[in-house]
Amino acid sequence: MSEHRPDYDRLSAYIEGALSPDGTRWIELHLEKCESCRDALERETQFLERVSSLRNIEPPPDFIEAVMARVAQQPAFQPPAEVPWRKVAGWSVGLAASLVAVLGLGAWVAISSDAVAGANATGLLSSAITGLAEISSFVISTVGSFLSPAMALARAGGTIVLRLFDLARNSGLAVQLGVLLATVTLNYVFTRMVLNYQRRQ
Amino acid sequence: MDTDDRAIVEAVLDGHQHRYAELVGRYQSQIVNYVCRMLGNYEDAVDLSQDIFLKAYSALATYQPRYPFAAWLFRIARNAAIDELRRRRVPTVSLDAPIEFEDGTGEREVASLGPAPDTLYLEGEFEDRISAAVQALPEKYREPIVLRHAADLSYEEIADALELPIGTVKTRIFRAREALRRSLTDLFENDSPAVAGAESS
Numbered sequence: 001m002s003e004h005r006p007d008y009d010r011l012s013a014y015i016e017g018a019l020s021p022d023g024t025r026w027i028e029l030h031l032e033k034c035e036s037c038r039d040a041l042e043r044e045t046q047f048l049e050r051v052s053s054l055r056n057i058e059p060p061p062d063f064i065e066a067v068m069a070r071v072a073q074q075p076a077f078q079p080p081a082e083v084p085w086r087k088v089a090g091w092s093v094g095l096a097a098s099l100v101a102v103l104g105l106g107a108w109v110a111i112s113s114d115a116v117a118g119a120n121a122t123g124l125l126s127s128a129i130t131g132l133a134e135i136s137s138f139v140i141s142t143v144g145s146f147l148s149p150a151m152a153l154a155r156a157g158g159t160i161v162l163r164l165f166d167l168a169r170n171s172g173l174a175v176q177l178g179v180l181l182a183t184v185t186l187n188y189v190f191t192r193m194v195l196n197y198q199r200r201q
Numbered sequence: 202m203d204t205d206d207r208a209i210v211e212a213v214l215d216g217h218q219h220r221y222a223e224l225v226g227r228y229q230s231q232i233v234n235y236v237c238r239m240l241g242n243y244e245d246a247v248d249l250s251q252d253i254f255l256k257a258y259s260a261l262a263t264y265q266p267r268y269p270f271a272a273w274l275f276r277i278a279r280n281a282a283i284d285e286l287r288r289r290r291v292p293t294v295s296l297d298a299p300i301e302f303e304d305g306t307g308e309r310e311v312a313s314l315g316p317a318p319d320t321l322y323l324e325g326e327f328e329d330r331i332s333a334a335v336q337a338l339p340e341k342y343r344e345p346i347v348l349r350h351a352a353d354l355s356y357e358e359i360a361d362a363l364e365l366p367i368g369t370v371k372t373r374i375f376r377a378r379e380a381l382r383r384s385l386t387d388l389f390e391n392d393s394p395a396v397a398g399a400e401s402s
Contacts, residue, residue: 008375008378008379008382009375009378009379012375012378013371018356018371047378047381047382047385048350050327050331050385051331051346051350051378051381052350053327053328053331054234054238054328054331054332054335054347054350054351055230055231055234055350055351055352055353056234056328057230057233057234057237057238057243057246057351058230058233059229059230059233059247059250060247063225063229063233063247063250063251064222064225064226064229066251067222067225067229067251067254067255068219068221068222068225070251070255071218071221071254071255071258072218074218074255074258074259076216076217076218077213077214077215077216077218077261077262078216079214079215079216
């Protein structure tokens with residue numbers, strides 16, 4: 001085999017396990033045939049071991065205590081205000097809250113509404129949306145007012161819900177279903193926003 | 202199994218300040234080695250390493266858990282080391298170059314960076330030679346080689362810490378090794394008496 005200059009960069013990458021599987025296979029096949037590269041591999045292994053003596057310095061035995069003594073002079077971080085549902089994934093809380101709101105509040109309003117007497121599916125849905133929209137608008141605006149950065153979005157959310165309600169009241173079943181979906185989505189987005197805001201505090 | 206760094210950070214942020222000692226213990230050696238090889242002085246390196254851990258504690262709330270903690274910590278360490286070097290304006294010069302005196306020229310004398318002066322002569326010689334050769338490298342090559350061999354970071358962690366593409370990191374490390382091989386040739390020849398002696402010791 002012809003003499004060639006060993007590729008030390010590739011050899012060191014091989015020693016460190018930083019080559020791709022193909023690169024590793026190639027160099028192992030080459031090493032079987034090339035004595036000068038085998039010698040170079042030995043030298044490079046030794047070189048890397050020696051250079052690793054750079055990490056031989058030991059911190060003083062009381063290093064951790066010294067650092068912690070200074071850390072103790074700093075105020076400890078305050079745990080965030082405990083929110084009961086904080087540990088639960090935000091999306092599941094948002095979705096669950098939205099579904100409960102739709103099914104529970106909507107049904108309650110529908111049952112207690114005058115319009116429910118002898119109503120068909122459209123009428124029932126209309127009443128459910130009415131209740132949901134009013135309650136969502138109230139809750140979003142009220143809760144949002146306590147979270148100043150979220151307030152603008154909350155007010156916008158409340159307004160949108162009311163507009164959806166107006167749209168749905170005199171529309172057919174398909175539109176009402178669309179409004180229902182939009183309201184659930186809005187509830188979800190808002191709940192996520194509140195959760196994220198709480199986490200940053 | 203070690204507790205994940207992120208879990209410890211979360212515990213500290215939840216008010217368990219004493220848990221920070223676990224992070225200090227985990228990274229003290231790597232940080233002290235890195236800083237010592239960058240500054241070239243053990244006492245200064247220990248002091249600055251303590252400052253680095255204190256800075257990291259103060260900034261802990263800004264740590265983004267999606268990044269490795271080591272890379273985040275070493276970014277702080279790197280900035281501190283560079284600031285210190287600039288503040289002191291430590292020149293990087295070749296240790297082989299003679300120094301001018303009023304009555305002629307002489308050789309530089311460099312204190313050993315190792316904390317244990319009673320190490321075996323040959324090991325001490327190796328370490329001093331390698332350490333001096335690393336100190337003589339330009340900063341852009343010295344930093345990655347020190348992070349790789351003194352702090353034992355992976356290429357990916359070095360890329361994160363230096364905010365450089367991984368290809369650039371590899372290139373700089375390979376170039377730094379090439380320079381070290383050249384300046385330390387006599388230590389790594391197979392028939393070198395120094396190596397043979399060290400191997401048999």
